[in-house]
Amino acid sequence: MQNKMRPTFLLILAVCFGWITTSVLSATDTYFTAAAFEFVQTENCTMDPEEAKQVVKRNLDIYNQATKIAKSKGADIIDFPEYGIFPECNRAQTPFFCEVIPDPLEGKYNPCVDQQQFADRPQLVTLSCMARNNSMVVHANMGDIYQCEGEPDCPPDGHMQFNTNVAFDRDGTLLVRYRKEHLWLEWAMNLPKFKQNPVFKTDFGTFLSYVCYDLFLGRIIEVETEDKVDGVVFSTYWENTMPLEMTVGYFQSWVMGTNLTLIAAGIQHPGQKSLGSGIFHGPYGALAYTFNPDAISKLVVARVPRRGYALTEPESSITAVMQNGTTYDFMSDGDDVEIEGSENILPPWQTQLDDRYHVINMENYTLIKITEPSARLEGCNNGMCCMLDYSAENITQNYYMAIFNGTQRTFQSLYWAEEDCMLVRCDPADGRECAAYPLRAEVVFHHVYLRANFSTPYIYPSVIGDRFRLVSRRQWEYSKALEPDGYNSVINFNSNEGQKLIVVGFKGRCYDRDPPSSFF
Numbered sequence: 441m442q443n444k445m446r447p448t449f450l451l452i453l454a455v456c457f458g459w460i461t462t463s464v465l466s467a468t469d470t471y472f473t474a475a476a477f478e479f480v481q482t483e484n485c486t487m488d489p490e491e492a493k494q495v496v497k498r499n500l501d502i503y504n505q506a507t508k509i510a511k512s513k514g515a516d517i518i519d520f521p522e523y524g525i526f527p528e529c530n531r532a533q534t535p536f537f538c539e540v541i542p543d544p545l546e547g548k549y550n551p552c553v554d555q556q557q558f559a560d561r562p563q564l565v566t567l568s569c570m571a572r573n574n575s576m577v578v579h580a581n582m583g584d585i586y587q588c589e590g591e592p593d594c595p596p597d598g599h600m601q602f603n604t605n606v607a608f609d610r611d612g613t614l615l616v617r618y619r620k621e622h623l624w625l626e627w628a629m630n631l632p633k634f635k636q637n638p639v640f641k642t643d644f645g646t647f648l649s650y651v652c653y654d655l656f657l658g659r660i661i662e663v664e665t666e667d668k669v670d671g672v673v674f675s676t677y678w679e680n681t682m683p684l685e686m687t688v689g690y691f692q693s694w695v696m697g698t699n700l701t702l703i704a705a706g707i708q709h710p711g712q713k714s715l716g717s718g719i720f721h722g723p724y725g726a727l728a729y730t731f732n733p734d735a736i737s738k739l740v741v742a743r744v745p746r747r748g749y750a751l752t753e754p755e756s757s758i759t760a761v762m763q764n765g766t767t768y769d770f771m772s773d774g775d776d777v778e779i780e781g782s783e784n785i786l787p788p789w790q791t792q793l794d795d796r797y798h799v800i801n802m803e804n805y806t807l808i809k810i811t812e813p814s815a816r817l818e819g820c821n822n823g824m825c826c827m828l829d830y831s832a833e834n835i836t837q838n839y840y841m842a843i844f845n846g847t848q849r850t851f852q853s854l855y856w857a858e859e860d861c862m863l864v865r866c867d868p869a870d871g872r873e874c875a876a877y878p879l880r881a882e883v884v885f886h887h888v889y890l891r892a893n894f895s896t897p898y899i900y901p902s903v904i905g906d907r908f909r910l911v912s913r914r915q916w917e918y919s920k921a922l923e924p925d926g927y928n929s930v931i932n933f934n935s936n937e938g939q940k941l942i943v944v945g946f947k948g949r950c951y952d953r954d955p956p957s958s959f960f
């Protein structure tokens with residue numbers, strides 16, 4: 441009797457379990473689950489249509505695997521990086537990787553359901569089916585091609601190609617098409633002609649779809665305050681820049697400054713200064729992130745509180761997805777972070793694993809060298825003043841207080857206006873006393889208090905430790921108040937056991953003083 445009943449009992453258990461995983465693990469009233477895939481992609485550029493197809497297929501096969509893992513972790517949305525399906529190639533090669541992407545504002549499109557209509561567009565069909573088969577929102581970055589012969593401003597090769605984000609709803613319907621509005625020296629791509637609406641709605645919140653450099657400029661501030669936007673779903677191939685423009689550090693500071701959610705998926709290519717992805721939420725900062733230069737793709741998953749709810753059920757994971765399909769729980773994030781990756785002191789790069797990053801040139805900053813184990817210091821730069829009060833065990837490495845109000849011109853034609861103040865680990869290079877920024881530190885700090893008056897309300901705070909670990913939000917407070925002298929901001933870090941720190945600082949972004957960065 442008992443033996444005969446067992447299969448039925450198991451069947452009931454299986455059905456119940458299936459029911460439980462979909463109704464308990466997927467979006468609830470209080471939270472949803474987000475996944476961001478940091479990808480080490482196949483980067484072959486080619487003019488051979490067959491090889492282009494193979495590159496796309498190889499990358500999408502891994503997307504499909506990542507989506508299934510995300511589903512098993514209860515994810516409601518998965519986010520993929522910029523240039524994840526095809527690489528950044530030259531203008532002539534790029535069309536072999538692009539598809540015609542319809543505008544969801546002009547009709548309802550479900551490529552998984554209408555496979556005949558989309559027979560010539562395998563990328564759209566695959567992404568749409570990934571969403572539909574897993575009942576999950578899928579957000580990814582593609583190439584969109586538009587034939588424009590005979591139209592005004594059409595390039596000589598007769599078409600426009602755009603760096604484009606798409607999102608598909610749980611049933612596979614296209615929710616949004618967003619063409620990147622701020623290109624980062626991407627000569628193969630065109631700018632869209634009009635400002636777009638990057639908003640898409642899901643059953644767990646309203647989001648903006650943005651790409652890389654978009655996150656850095658004032659246009660995003662215009663849009664994020666419209667409607668009831670809960671956050672940004674972000675695809676990037678970010679070029680890390682020490683000290684305050686490193687992916688996960690900047691992403692955390694951005695959500696703290698804007699009180700929004702950021703789901704950020706990046707390419708991992710340390711040799712090209714690209715590394716770091718995660719899920720970030722308002723005052724909590726990072727819910728989960730990865731920053732580990734090891735050429736292994738990783739799926740970061742975390743529960744995100746829904747609008748109006750506190751973080752009561754934190755749960756997160758990182759899964760490594762190897763090239764050969766092997767996956768495992770990744771527990772050692774940060775272990776592979778090198779001591780030094782400043783591009784101005786490393787030899788030319790050799791391998792994909794050879795981690796490095798750009799550095800900010802601080803020649804026009806006010807720099808005050810830290811010498812005493814504890815002190816209270818003040819400094820100004822172009823009217824911007826800042827106060828630092830700290831205590832540490834023994835200052836055995838080089839640290840500076842650095843203050844700046846002006847224009848960053850590190851990247852040739854690209855520049856922007858900032859008000860910055862920080863305590864930073866910094867070594868000599870290029871004949872200057874502070875020019876290289878190690879990612880490891882041995883000096884243990886117990887207390888760091890940083891206060892400044894900004895002319896801008898857009899202030900992004902960071903506290904970052906040894907091996908580029910984001911210091912737990914339980915160990916520091918951040919506040920901002922409008923006072924007669926401007927926006928008075930405070931970072932207050934305290935720890936009895938102490939922390940090895942590499943940077944504590946504010947980046948104030950003065951969008952109103954930025955030069956025009958595109959035609960908008």
Ligand SMILES: *[C@@H]1O[C@H](CO)[C@@H](O)[C@H](O)[C@H]1NC(C)=O
Nearest residue numbers: 482483484491492494495498
């Ligand atoms: C990419 O290029 C490498 C080296 O040339 C080659 O071994 C590999 O097969 C190519 N991959 C694809 C998918 O074409």
Ligand SMILES: *[C@@H]1O[C@H](CO)[C@@H](O)[C@H](O)[C@H]1NC(C)=O
Nearest residue numbers: 504565566567568569570573
């Ligand atoms: C979706 O499911 C269908 C039917 O099982 C299958 O043929 C297709 O390969 C799946 N596609 C993806 C991208 O999961």
Ligand SMILES: *[C@@H]1O[C@H](CO)[C@@H](O)[C@H](O)[C@H]1NC(C)=O
Nearest residue numbers: 698699700722723747748749
């Ligand atoms: C952040 O947003 C939440 C809800 O979206 C709101 O309840 C809270 O007051 C906001 N906090 C700040 C500092 O604006």
Ligand SMILES: *[C@@H]1O[C@H](CO)[C@@H](O)[C@H](O)[C@H]1NC(C)=O
Nearest residue numbers: 736761762763764765766767
């Ligand atoms: C995949 O590669 C890893 C590391 O090279 C290896 O340990 C593992 O056994 C491989 N798995 C398969 C299925 O080949």
Ligand SMILES: *[C@@H]1O[C@H](CO)[C@@H](O)[C@H](O)[C@H]1NC(C)=O
Nearest residue numbers: 822823824825845893894895
């Ligand atoms: C920074 O410089 C700008 C332009 O010179 C000035 O308008 C602004 O007030 C300065 N910021 C502070 C905090 O003094």
Ligand SMILES: *[C@@H]1O[C@H](CO)[C@@H](O)[C@H](O)[C@H]1NC(C)=O
Nearest residue numbers: 825826827892893923924925
């Ligand atoms: C900032 O402004 C406040 C009053 O508005 C003032 O007390 C303080 O000294 C100013 N400077 C700094 C560095 O906080």
Ligand SMILES: *[C@@H]1O[C@H](CO)[C@@H](O)[C@H](O)[C@H]1NC(C)=O
Nearest residue numbers: 813832833834835836837883
């Ligand atoms: C601080 O470090 C220096 C250099 O390593 C060492 O000589 C000195 O004894 C240390 N002082 C304390 C109080 O640990």
Ligand SMILES: *[C@@H]1O[C@H](CO)[C@@H](O)[C@H](O)[C@H]1NC(C)=O
Nearest residue numbers: 801802803804847848849850
């Ligand atoms: C520092 O300021 C000088 C004078 O304005 C300028 O020529 C130079 O480019 C600035 N350096 C950097 C790194 O921005």
